[in-house]
Amino acid sequence: MTRALVIAVKEVRSYLTDRADLAFSLLLPVAIFALMYGAFSGQTLFNGTAHIVNDDPNGTYSRELIDRLAARDELEVDLLTRGEAEAKLERSDLLLVTCIPEDFSSQLAVGWPTEITFMQRGNGGQEGQIVASMVRAEADRLSQEVQAERQVRSALAEKAIGDDQIETAVHCLLERERKLPLVEVTETLIGADTSLVHQSLPGIIAMFVLFSITMSSRTIVEERRKGTLERLLTTRLTVSEMFMGKFLAGTTRGFVQTFILLTLAYAVFRLFTPLSFGMVLFVALVFAAAASTLGLIIASVSRTDDQASWISVFFTMATVMLGGTFFEIPEGTVLHTIGKASINTYSISAFQTLTDPGAILADVSLEIAVLAAVAVVGFFVSRVLFRAVTGGR
């Protein structure tokens, strides 16, 4: 067993020091994860910029309007001079600019009409139209609030109530209305939420573990090519010890990739509880072990790198398709029956079950048993199929 561990440590060390292998194995999960994050957790709402010319820079209400626009999550404010705005519009750098007139605050304060102008090229563009509607909405709200405050002051003018008291009370009411409006508007995302991560992550994990089959399948061919295979078999190392070492190394490689992916999913998507995370890692380990022995079977029958790679690719693709990795196979179909021969079927089922709230390992005992059986049987099959040289050990 010591010699098997020495082989496993050597292989894992080589894997971790080979930049190409490392980039493929470790950065790829991170890249895939970044894509998932972009697709499922990134910005799904409008995000735009309000380009504003403020001709009333010292006005209370013009500043208030700009502050409110800037406070919106989906909007940034870009203040321009009139000259800059005209030049940018002329060059079509911008399609819509909001102009606040110099009498904006003074007119609003006394309840007289004032006018915000949108300077635009054509229809102002899609973003411009959305920004314009937001500016319009904020300006309307500000106008209503100012008018409401003015009317309250007017109504209470005869009472012995101080201006400060009125201002505080009105602002308090308006603030509450802003925080808890009578009509709440919410947005529901259709077709892009984290439940898709829940659906896709098991398939992506399965894919990465299956990649390790290719690496495992080439390990003996590489020993053969380097000439080290025969040399190893003239030492005290037994063939079973060598296979155990390769098996442990393959399992570690597959598990490392999965561990990275799952950890990122845990940290960012909050798909797991600490308990379910531990359970999913356990299933990933058993799955990696099963994949490792399948790689060893391919390694045992392959004589060249090309053979090993092609058999692995073919096997991986068949496993992915039959295992319903990225699409569901309807029950009762022939494909569904054949799919039971794919280890993906069991790993994906286990991963999906364990990400459901309240799931425990016992819920996936069948899946774990099948994967563990594949690992054990696969190990012995690979050992039986192996021949160092034709007609030899």
Add this chain to the structure above:
Amino acid sequence: MSDTFVAAENLHKAFNDHKAVNGVSFFIEQGEVFGLLGPNGAGKTTTIRMLSTILEPDRGDVTIGGHSVRHNPDAVREIIGVCPQELALYPDLSALDNLLFFGRMAGLNGREAKAQAMANLEKMGLEDRARGRVDKFSGGMKRRINLAIALMGNPLLLFLDEPTVGIDPQSRNMIYDTIEALRDGGMTILYTTHYMEEADRLCSRVAIMDGGKIVALDTPYGLKSMIGTPEQVTLEDVFLKLTGRGLRD
């Protein structure tokens, strides 16, 4: 030299209809450097593979140090070291790591492996390059590492399969000196080469194989005596006389 350390008796090995080895018998005394020569396809590699337990003979047996390769190959593997013709190294590992790894495979613990690895690297004049990656080494350095690995575990029988192919005279001489030192230290060596002057210099006895059989077996002097005055003929003359001048590849 009086104890027989290796005894091959009537070895046969066929691949499909091709008889690669066809009734080979020989013995090697303890502490002897025994040469196995022959043109390509003569059956040398198959013979060595049977002796080193990679292939099981179809018929016949070999005892090495009293252990049968057929019945007790594990015991045989404990006392042999193999330096293959190919550079059987891990190019992404350092010289030291290569030796340490094969040392562990030869049954040494970590401390023993390190001590032997450093000693063998020193023997090969590579102690300063112990931490260098093997793929950065010259051909001669790789050959010396290849031999150093075979010595890990202090084997009693060393198989040297063309250990000097494609290297410069300096490295070749160092390997000769090492082999002579090992012989003087009592190690038994089975040596194959295509360089006849090497066999003449290093081997106490030489077997010439052709067509899966041993066609001649004697001391270099005895072999040369077969075709003329030993001082006037070379081992290559004997070789060509016995195996013919026709191409084998």
